[in-house]
Amino acid sequence: MDVSSFVLLSHEQALRRQLDVAANNMANVSTAGYKREQAVFHAYVENATEAQVPDARQTAYVLDYGAVHDIAQGSFQATGNPLDVMIEGPGYLNIEMADGSTGYTRAGFIKVLDSGELATSGGQRLLDENGRPIAIPADQLAQVRITGDGTVMAGTDPVGRLAVTNFDDENLLDARGDGVLTGSGGRTLSAAQTKLRSGGVEASNVEPVSETTHMVEVLRSYQTSQRLSSDLADMRRRAIDRLSKLG
Known part of the structure; x- marks a missing residue:
């Protein structure tokens, strides 16, 4: 040749x-x-x-x-579920992987497990700023809402804040499937830097x-x-x- x-x-x-x-x-x-x-x-x-x-x-x-x-950010896709969130701007929700490590996702489908903990639609528990799951008291399960800075409210009481992690170079993240990424070197955004929109999720930015x-x-x-x-x-x-x- x-x-x-x-x-x-x-x-x-x-x-x-x-x-x-x-x-x-x-x-x-x-x-x-x-x-x-x-x-x-x-x-x-x-x-x-x-x-x-x-x-x-x-x-x-x-x-x-x-x-x-x-x-580039995808459009807002309303779901009718008040727990679902879309991250406006950079960052990823922190989730617990099967091996105990931390994964990251922008797919904001959120549900409450039988244990009272917040999780993704795939069952991975969502983590707070300290890397711990967020649990909802049994008597407040019907009164859960998520504010714009990620604070999870059970009735009138805050029970935690969803951790949103930003990466300076997102291309260093590794895709693990189902919209989940893994990587290191991230920075947890403060409440003032976190902007969430409830009632829907971010659509894919593929045209x-x-x-x-x-x-x-x-x-x-x-x-x-x-x-x-x-x-x-x-x-x-x-x-x-x-x-x-x-x-």
């Missing part, structure tokens, strides 16, 4: 990565709090000092550099039309790359035929 084929192969791998990311975005278009991803690439330039033609001395390959999150258009563009680029590969194969075949006739 010659250099041109390697360059085309690296390009096609990059296109496949873009298509995988776009397909994952489309699959999460209805996932509350989901932030669309975008594949990032950089060029790897190889210098060949022995190339006969000066313009051919540098060869650029496409390398996968990972994916970044689009941190289906834009994402579909991007997928079509990727497919067309891949088809073009395949045609170039076919043309190169034809050129090599004709060159071999001509060389064989010279003998």
Whole structure:
């Protein structure tokens, strides 16, 4: 395989990565709090000092550099549940993972467990500023509300405050599925910095039309790359035929 084929192969791998990311975005278009991803690439330039033609001395390959999150906020999606919350601005709700560590999510579906503790729709307990679950007294279960700064009120009494953690670089967070992320280096926001909106959740910030258009563009680029590969194969075949006739 010659250099041109390697360059085309690296390009096609990059296109496949873009298509995988776009397909994952489309699959999460209805996932509350989901932030669309975008594949990032950089060029790897190889210098060949022995190339006969000066313009051919540098060869650029496409390398996968990972994916970044689009941190733009999604729209408010009313649910009718007064416990559901949407974070306005940066930050993530703190939840307790199965292994006891702390996870983070923007999917603000909140329910009360049989134990009286607040949890996500998936059953993960929500944590307060001190990393502890928030429990509601049994006689106040019908009078629970969450204020704009995250304070959980049971009747007229505060029983805790939802912890909201912000990260300077959200791209260092690792996705764990179901809208849950894990990572370190976060900073818990104070009550004055926390802004929650009750009665709904944050919708995904994926724009289906834009994402579909991007997928079509990727497919067309891949088809073009395949045609170039076919043309190169034809050129090599004709060159071999001509060389064989010279003998």
